[in-house]
Amino acid sequence: MKAQAISIERETVSTAPDCKALFTGFMQLGLMGFGGVLPLAHRIIVEEKKWIDESKFTDLLGVCQLLPGGNIINMSVAIGMQFQGVKGAICSVLGLISAPTAIVLIIYQVYERFAYLAAVQHMIQGLAAAAAGLLFATGLKMLRPILKSYLTIFTIVLTFVFMLLIKLPLALTLFILLTINVLVLGVKKS
Numbered sequence: 001m002k003a004q005a006i007s008i009e010r011e012t013v014s015t016a017p018d019c020k021a022l023f024t025g026f027m028q029l030g031l032m033g034f035g036g037v038l039p040l041a042h043r044i045i046v047e048e049k050k051w052i053d054e055s056k057f058t059d060l061l062g063v064c065q066l067l068p069g070g071n072i073i074n075m076s077v078a079i080g081m082q083f084q085g086v087k088g089a090i091c092s093v094l095g096l097i098s099a100p101t102a103i104v105l106i107i108y109q110v111y112e113r114f115a116y117l118a119a120v121q122h123m124i125q126g127l128a129a130a131a132a133g134l135l136f137a138t139g140l141k142m143l144r145p146i147l148k149s150y151l152t153i154f155t156i157v158l159t160f161v162f163m164l165l166i167k168l169p170l171a172l173t174l175f176i177l178l179t180i181n182v183l184v185l186g187v188k189k190s
Contacts, residue, residue: 016083017051019091025049026076026095031103037072037096039134042141051079055145066174072096151184 017025025044033040038061046057064074073093080092114120146152155177162173 017049017088019084019087021049022080022084022088023091023095025051026080026092027099029072030096030098030100033072033100039131039138041072041075042138045075045079051083054142058142058146061142151181155181 029037029041029044032044042054042057045051046054052060060075060078061071064071064078067074073096076092076096077089080088080090082088084091111120143156158177158180159173162168162176163170168176
């Protein structure tokens, strides 16, 4: 991944995290991120650790969504790479996935044994609803720094139309939106 293309300015960081801090920070994120870590990633990376600011987080997430693989894995690689190079990227990813992987292996074995119980099925539905709520709240937080132009609002509306109403694939939606934004910005500069 071209983490060098992602400009994360060091002045937004109180102190550059070392490999141990990257590992433990992303492990904390992985352990707390039930139902997906993206809702907590913003809080931990931006608000608690202050590794990057809100604007950089939003920009980085946008780039990570264009790349293959999980957004948070891509983000951990980019942040680790920015601060500690390849070692930092490896430490970040290992921190993110090591403990949760072990926990999932254990919990899945228990779930498989008791999945037929109505109480277990209701619990899973409740957890899914809570995860959706967390994701929605994070999305609203991320809107604050980018709602500065009509083009941004137009792009958000088009995203909803393409993804929810027309049900276009993500890659096609991103291509169309990128093309529209480049054309509009190109015309604006002329």
